[in-house]
Amino acid sequence: MILLAAKATALVVVFVLSVYSLRHFFFAFHRLFRPQRMNYTDLAGFHMPSVTVLIPMHNEEAVAHDVLEALLEADYPHDPGLLEIIPIDDHSTDGTGEILDEYDARYSWIKPLHRREGRRGKAAALRAATRLATGEILIVFDADYIPGKSLLKFLVAPFADPEVGAVMGRVVPENTGSSLLSRLLDLERAGGYQINQQARNNLGLIPQYGGTVGGVRREALETVGGWNALSLTEDTDLTLQLAIRGWKVAYVNRAECYEEVPVTWAVRRRQIERWAIGHTECLRRYLWPLLRSPYLSRKAKLDGVLLLGVYLTAPLVLLGWAACVLLFFSGQSFLPALAAFFLASTCYNAVGNFASFFEIGNSVILDGAHARVRLLPLNIANFLFSTLTVSLALAKYYGGRILGLRPPWHKTERYRNGNGNNHAGGNGNGGSSGNGYPNGRGLNFIRARSIIPGSPAS
Template identity: 30%
Template structure:
């Protein structure tokens, strides 16, 4: 029995090391792709006449957004886009604060703004359902989506729509999001580093090498005809943006990532809010896996299969590899167990740590944020923030498969 237990401990440890290293190497390759995509973007030009640009309906799902909705509408009214080609629809999803009042004041000042009130008895069914209702009211050829806490830069729609009409295979284009409250506290600083790394490594790298990118839920445009072809948003999905991405690629379309298009958003300022938000993300990805896994495994190798396997790897294998390796490391230090596999594991851990820092610092340099403060925060994040994801995924799995609590979309708290 002792011998079997030792073999089990050694096997779990070795497989954990392998899985962690595979993910690190994959992300390092994507980091190179992000660097190459950044260089290529610097040579692209954005010169489109007003006649070329399509008409746009901007959808803003809003539920109790009195703290932020005004700034978003003001930024949209300052967009460098033909006035006659844009309409702004605020979908008031049963708000019980001053959201409707604030939006109505704007409708009196500018005819491009409309408000769609969802009755109380039909409200609160999630962002996807709200967007579907907005889609039915939209009149224009292109649909743009912004979360209520966003402040997009003035050229955002011009660049997104210009890129959209430039390539026939594109169903949509997505921009980059940045945190405007990044300096608020330690948590927002860590989220800022994470979001920069995600976009310049995962999004930019995958687009450069595989022409793959994910809809991030805000700061994106998509052809209305494509949305109607695939049936709009899945109202059951907790991450309606990711689920929509799958169906778009299944139809043979592409979604282009344009990090030159920036929208500033508010990130969670409290750990409790962050945990709830990220739990919803993890549960949403579990839903996508359960919805598409069997179906996609029967098809030829394509985007959906690649990305689904990546989700499985990231949210299951990689997270559990971290959990097991950290647990075994602590138990071994405490001399409760022994790891008898011979190998340069201390060197591997040190190099993994070094590789992690290199990837993060390269991504930060693209935003000119590769400073000493962020370098030290990246070290801190490796030891703490990244480990919180293990807790988040375990929490999501519990709610997804064991809890009897109703699974519903929860709006992120505003500050």
């Protein structure tokens, strides 16, 4: 009976992982060889609706100056009727509130919101700020992001299409040289955006609104009842709700923005725990409405199901390994042991593990960063870490559900300007002093680096 169950489990795991592998290969080949939908890029600067930029902040004094200064330099018209910035001081206990008040005093179109009561967390903060916002389009940045001068124009351009409910830009890690983990995450992000998101956009599937470096049409947000303050991943929640109700999510590869990625495995663990639980909650909430939506094509529904179920592959992989070991040592393999060993390892590399690596490798080549592709095999460490972490997180989540507990919300730590432990590490005078870890570089560093000799900017 146990062996039969092991065989059934192994077959299911092979089938599910094969589907995901084929998806990775299909996206990569489509991105490489098929026509790309980039036409929204041509509209940048010609469609300029009223925009409200929302920046949730909880104890962000180390990075608050950089994001606000970068937005002050945005080439979107600084007309109070067209551009409004609402930084949200969400229960901060450091100097974030005072920094925001300084900007409030200097610029009429920066209107901070100080929250001292009510539920804490990004979704709740966004929900509160949306009530005050006057823009037709709401753009969201996390506090550690550094938007470029033209980013707002690129992000709002797709909203000229009345079917577009949300837009997502590309996130590029800035602190890549900080640790092995940050370099591996850089590779992972490249694959996720350069290949995966762009291919989904090309194919008319469901690109994911990622909660930052993105925007949502206010009208669309209102039809889904606003930000879901109960969700740990309000971005996935919103993506699914919009898609189910017929709105499109557009991805703009050209709308690039720097972010900080986790430098330590402990911070990474908390981040993916939150994503795994939030995603799985969305699966529970939206799987059935997604399948029944009259607005989505069959291929979009399939993509939606695979998107929602992606974190369940981690425990499936573990189950599959356990089943294979059991079958192998009980002599249940259909092939001679030696052949099975090599076949399994080859298949694992060629079909399972290799598919997502293939996607990452292609993205690195598209980005013209060939040297870093050599690091790719080490991504196996990231893969193993994620598989174990997600499996444990889901076990905790389902255990908590049985006991009626709600998962807590953890803020991802910041590293810039000596803020490695997320304590108030700012230098007091704001901006980028560069006194953090070697790669904890802020706006001034990035600005200096981006000036290319001979260009008009120089």
